[in-house]
Amino acid sequence: MAPAPFGLAVAAALLLGVLVVQGFAQLPPWPFAALLVAAGAWLWSRPGAARPFGAALVGLALASLHGQAAMALQLPAERSGQGATLEGRILGLPVGEVDAVRFELRVTAAQGDAAALVGRRLRLGWYTRPPDTLPVIEPGSVWRFEVRLRTPRGLVNPGGFDFERRALEQRIAATGYVVKPDQARQLLPGTGLDHARSRLSQRIASALPPSQARFVTALALGDTRGLSDDDWQVLRATGLTHLIAISGFHVGLVAGFGALLGQLLHRALPGNRSRWPRPQVTAAGALLLAAAYTALAGFALPTVRTLLMIAVVLVARLARRPQGLAEALAFALIAVLLADPLSVLAPGFWLSFLGVAWLAWCLPRLHAGNVLVPFVQAQGVAVLGLLPLSVWFFSQASLPGPLVNLVGIPWISLLVVPLALAGMAMEPFSDAAANACWQASGQLMQWLWIALERIAAWPPALVWLPEPSLLAVALAMAAAFWLLLPRGTPGKPLAALLMLPLLWPAIDRPSQGEFDLVLLDVGQGLSMLVRTQHHDLLYDAGPAVPRGLDLGEAVVLPALRAHGVRRLDAMVLSHGDNDHAGGGDAVVRGMATARVLAPAGWARKGMTVCRTGQAWTWDGVTFSFLHPTPHFPYLGNQSSCVLRVEANGTSALLPGDIGRHVEARLARLPALEARADVLLVPHHGSDSSSSLDFIAAVRPSLGLVAVGHQNRFGLPKPIVLDRYQRYRVALLDTAHSGAIHLRLGPGGVQVRQRMRQDRRRYWRDAVPGGSGYAVGSPEPDR
Incomplete structure (x- = not known):
């Protein structure tokens, strides 16, 4: 039997x-x-076994074309x-902070290039900086200003967030900031x-205390600007992140209200029943x-996917050609992929479609004796x-x-959200009624939140796992499939073992x-990160940008967890500068x-002072400090803790930001003592460091530049690169x-x-040869 043109296959x-792709x-x-699109579309249109192959060709070709188009939109690197x-x-809802506001902009006019x-x-x-104040940037307003732009560029680390992939998915052409703020002008309000979303958000905020308003605006409008990092941490620890912003379930709930209103309207207009069947x-x-x-939710991707699935089912019903859940899911998947193949880059795409797919597969077998049992079974299937x-992800x-979801899902979706939506429906007609609904919604959410905070405070509530391999994920998916087969299927205990590579992966130490x-x-x-067989040491923790990310939280911690680090045996903060200790x-x-x-001189309470002569051994690896010497005053960069690590004649020197005098x-x-095979280039390649005498004494084969x-x-400065070139030192930089x-x-x-x-990807800028500098070879000589 030939596969259906819009079926699951x-x-x-x-x-x-x-x-x-x-x-x-x-x-x-x-x-x-x-050409692939044309060939694939022809095969897709022909009945027969080749139809899925044609669809695969169309997917490959469309994803390539969309990827090229999205990359072409980005600001050229030379500019x-x-x-x-x-x-x-102004697009979306601007995010305001104490001294900054961040927003997205659709360019309507520009000068020159x-x-x-x-x-x-x-x-x-x-x-801004005091005493200047931030402007009020209204959603949907039109502005003229001067900006400085950069091509979207992110940091690439184990377990880290890939901003370049996100920029591609969202078609962000450039990032940047406003310069000459005093010359910026609002052209249109x-x-x-x-703008309507922002006005509603302000209305809700005026009717509720901040402790409640932040949840009601998130659940009713998808406006999560009021949620703090601590709030998100509580949601992650309790497994409720998927509910706090507008989700597909909420769209389905609104669709149910629409169906109810449709039935009421049909009853209220009896004269048109023959023309418009119920x-x-x-x-x-x-x-x-x-x-x-x-x-109203800003066409967030999860809501669009749900709307497509609802539309497929309802349009089929309007045409009197009803479809099952599996067919509707397949049609919605095809529609989303044809409209935007790059949506597969978003985690929400997978969690949404796969969650519905699991339920669609298991739903016919769920116990139908009462309401509670199928609900609990559905939760088990989803988890x-x-x-x-x-x-x-x-x-x-x-x-x-x-367990939290068993209470949280009905509480939020059947009590909190309907009241928040009822408030929005009442707002054009009665402020008092709208406020009453929002206040009831906020109070219910606050009661739940008290319990959630206590649960999240339990130390083992959130378990971090090492970065899994694609094979481990595939085996775990196979295990989930086997475990969800009907009762009596043999081999389920053995299938559970396929989860082990995901939950307890082998760590490459x-x-x-x-x-x-x-x-x-x-x-x-x-x-x-310095790792031995059984120990982990972190040398410096990256910057905490005053107007941006704390990279200790955003980069360092995820990277440590991706490597399977559960506990640091030591952390060395070489000196107090923000880019090292922030x-x-x-x-x-x-x-x-x-x-x-x-x-010494910067170490805070509870810290141990590093000084020359301190040494210890872990797993056959010797660690020793070469600087600062006893009684050396704190002089910032010059007081950096210089750490030497050696194992079986191979060594590395980590000198922080020392300058020529310490060198x-x-x-x-x-x-x-001075010799090292690997040198962490001092002070990021500044001309104040990396003197010729120092390089000659260390004689590294490989230099690492954190830049x-x-x-x-x-x-790094060109003159510094020349010095390493003179000694034929290969360089790699971050x-x-x-x-x-x-x-x-x-x-060695x-x-x-x-x-x-x-890990090259087409959306990532990468120099194939190595560092990007014409210095040595990317591989050490010895």
Whole structure:
């Protein structure tokens, strides 16, 4: 029997074709992709076994074309860092902070070379310093200002967030910030859907205390700006993140209200019953209300997917050709992929479709004796079926989540959300009635929140897992499938064993007498993980940008967890500069740390002072401090803790930000103490460091440069690169390589991974050869 043109087999084949492209390091030429679309569409249209193959070709070709189009929208790399004067309309809801506001802009007019940006989407920030104040930026308003733009660029680390992938998925052409704020002008006031959302959000905030308003605005409008990092942490620990913003379930709930209104309308107009049958009126009411609510939510992707599935079912009903849940799911999947193949890059795509798919497969077998039993079974299906993807995308699992969801889902979806939506429905007619509904919704959510905070305070509530391999996820998906088969299916205990590679993966640790260096990509800053067979040391924790991310929390902690680190045996903060120590507090809060070492004069209470002569051995690896000497005053960079690590004759030197004077002292040390195979280039390649005498004394074969892409300091300096070239030192840097993983031991120095090169993707800028500098070879000479 030939596969149906829009059935499950064709939908799966189309998805497979789209997925294959996301692993490409480079996209095929567009003429070739266009030919594939034509060939695939022809095969798809023909009945027969080749139809899924045609759909796969269409998926591959469309994903390639959309990827090329999205990349073409981005600001060319050669224009990154340049200024531009432009006009544009504010998109979405701006996020305000104490001294900054962040927003997205659709460019409507621009001057000079920037005219190519017209119609494109930018992500911008507007920063101020006291006594200046931030402007009120209304959603939907039109502005003219001068900005400085950059090509979308992120940090590439194990377990880290891939901003370049997100920028591609959302078609963000550039990021940047407003310059000359005093010359910025608002041309038109706020209008449109986003402005209406903002007005409703303000209405809710005026009717409720902030402790309640933040939840009601999130649940009713998808406006999560009021939720703090601590709020999100509670939601993650209790497994309720999927409910707090507008989800597909809420769209379905609104569609149910629309169906009810359609039935009431049909009864109220008896003269038109013959012309408009009740099923059609009910379906039309559900579809219209669901579409309106999706628009009010800002067309968030989960709501759009749900709307498509509802539309498929209801349009089929309007046409008197009803479809089952599986057919509707397949049709919606095909519609989403044809409209936007890049939606597969978002975790929400997978969690939404796969969650519905699991339920659609298991629903016919769920116990129908009462309401509670099927609900509990559905929760079990969702938890087990989505666990592999949750670990793949987020590297975490909530232990109390399944039980919390049993209460949280009906409480939020059947009590809190309906009251919040009722308030919005009442708002045009009666402020008092709207306020009463919102206040009841907020109070119910606050009662639940008190319990959630207590549950989240349980230390094991949120379990972090190492970064899984694709094979481990595939095995876990197979295990979930087998475990969800009907009762009596043999081999289920054995199938559960397939979960082990996901939940207890084998960690690639050094052997006795070896150690690893993992230089993390923290932009213009430093953080390096040093690993032995059974111990972990963190050298510096990256910056905490005053107007941006705390990279200790955003990069360092996820990378440690991705490597399977559960406890730090030591953390060395080389000195007090923000780019080295800024993320230290976040690391200590997020992970058990046995001791923290820092230089005298800056070390805070509870820290141990590092000084020359301190040494210890872990698993056949010797750690020793070469600087500062006893009684050395705290002089910032010059007081950096200089750490030397050695195993079986192979060594690394981590000197922080020392300058030439300290380098001169180290160069006079005995050769066996100063010598190192790997050198962490001092002070990010500044001309104040890396003197010729120091390089000659250390004689490294490989230098590592912790540096930010296109940093404002121009580091590493060309004159410094020339010095390393003179001594034939190979260089690798985080700006071009992302995170860098080395292993040192009896076999010498092994470069095990450079993430930008070894995990290449077409949306990522990567220099194939290595560092991007014409210095030495990317592999050490010895």
